[in-house]
Amino acid sequence: MTQLDRAVLTALASLPTYAPKPTFADGVLAQVRTPEPMAARTAWPRLALAASVVVSLGASAAWSLLNRDQLLGWIQSFSAETGRTVWLGVRVVATNLTAQPWYTPLREFASSPGRLVLLLGGSLILYAAALVALRRLLTPPSRPVPHANW
Amino acid sequence: MAEAPLPPDLKSATDQQVVTQARKGSETAYRELVRRYERPVFSLVFRMVRNRELAEDLAQETFIKVLNALDSYRPEFKFSSWVFKIANNAAIDHLRRRELDTLSIEGSPHAETPQMIEATALQLGERGETALEAVENKELGGEIERAIAKLRPEYRSCILLRHVEGRAYEEIADILNLPLGTVKTYIHRARNELRITLAHLKP
Numbered sequence: 064m065t066q067l068d069r070a071v072l073t074a075l076a077s078l079p080t081y082a083p084k085p086t087f088a089d090g091v092l093a094q095v096r097t098p099e100p101m102a103a104r105t106a107w108p109r110l111a112l113a114a115s116v117v118v119s120l121g122a123s124a125a126w127s128l129l130n131r132d133q134l135l136g137w138i139q140s141f142s143a144e145t146g147r148t149v150w151l152g153v154r155v156v157a158t159n160l161t162a163q164p165w166y167t168p169l170r171e172f173a174s175s176p177g178r179l180v181l182l183l184g185g186s187l188i189l190y191a192a193a194l195v196a197l198r199r200l201l202t203p204p205s206r207p208v209p210h211a212n213w
Numbered sequence: 214m215a216e217a218p219l220p221p222d223l224k225s226a227t228d229q230q231v232v233t234q235a236r237k238g239s240e241t242a243y244r245e246l247v248r249r250y251e252r253p254v255f256s257l258v259f260r261m262v263r264n265r266e267l268a269e270d271l272a273q274e275t276f277i278k279v280l281n282a283l284d285s286y287r288p289e290f291k292f293s294s295w296v297f298k299i300a301n302n303a304a305i306d307h308l309r310r311r312e313l314d315t316l317s318i319e320g321s322p323h324a325e326t327p328q329m330i331e332a333t334a335l336q337l338g339e340r341g342e343t344a345l346e347a348v349e350n351k352e353l354g355g356e357i358e359r360a361i362a363k364l365r366p367e368y369r370s371c372i373l374l375r376h377v378e379g380r381a382y383e384e385i386a387d388i389l390n391l392p393l394g395t396v397k398t399y400i401h402r403a404r405n406e407l408r409i410t411l412a413h414l415k416p
Contacts, residue, residue, distance in 0.1 A: 075376035095280040
């Protein structure tokens with residue numbers, strides 16, 4: 064680097080910074096929409112939410128006490144129907160599974176404990192590899208992407 | 214992720230902490246952000262457009278944009294980069310709108326007659342000189358200010374951000390939305406042009 068280069072770089076680094084008018088900040092802030100302070104901004108919605116939760120809970124408890132038999136009937140009917148639906152779903156899935164062409168060979172392969180362990184281990188490794196691959200796919204690029212398109 | 218505790222004195226807080234406070238509606242935090250960046254932003258814009266009033270307007274416009282858009286600021290980016298990006302874009306947009314007339318020391322590139330060239334040329338050292346022009350009249354500092362003014366706006370942004378503001382190449386690339394290689398080339402060329410312009414100062 065020549066003496067002139069050095070002198071230019073030194074002079075560039077020592078160039079003064081300039082200040083705007085003393086009223087600059089006031090001028091800026093006069094034209095900025097300052098949000099309401101957080102406490103004032105969030106007080107009303109929070110209070111309204113809390114009040115509605117308390118009122119709902121109270122109304123619900125009162126109605127339940129006054130209509131106990133009807134409520135029990137609904138719960139029993141709902142739980143019986145849910146149980147039937149879940150059991151039916153399990154049976155459908157199991158039937159479909161056993162009807163698959165690969166099911167019998169797989170069951171025969173896994174009939175000995177050693178091979179069962181091998182199968183489980185292989186499945187776990189495959190699952191972990193799939194997770195790693197998915198994570199790589201979903202990771203955003205490491206280089207920051209400029210975002211202010213003003 | 215948990216926020217870092219805010220120092221009792223806002224002046225020693227990081228930009229991110231001050232921005233968080235500003236988003237919560239603290240006017241002190243808004244004022245602190247302006248205090249931190251008013252000088253560097255104004256200096257950059259002033260050296261780009263070379264007119265104090267205009268630079269004040271553009272710097273003000275920059276801060277209004279920044280502060281009104283604080284909710285869209287993403288903390289994974291440097292706040293200073295964001296501010297400089299907006300300031301530089303404001304200056305460049307202005308120069309483009311004015312088709313470089315404001316800046317051309319030799320006069321407008323569209324001037325067709327010697328009278329028009331003279332009318333549109335920037336008069337350095339005239340009466341009623343600005344602060345910038347006053348500095349220009351001092352030896353090397355002044356020569357450099359004049360030499361910077363002759364650079365293309367893109368080169369000028371790069372050289373000012375690198376050697377006056379001390380920003381890293383990668384940050385300049387982010388600020389100017391340019392590839393890193395282009396930034397390095399611009400800075401290299403700008404230095405070459407400065408060296409040529411200032412060659413007469415060689416001892």
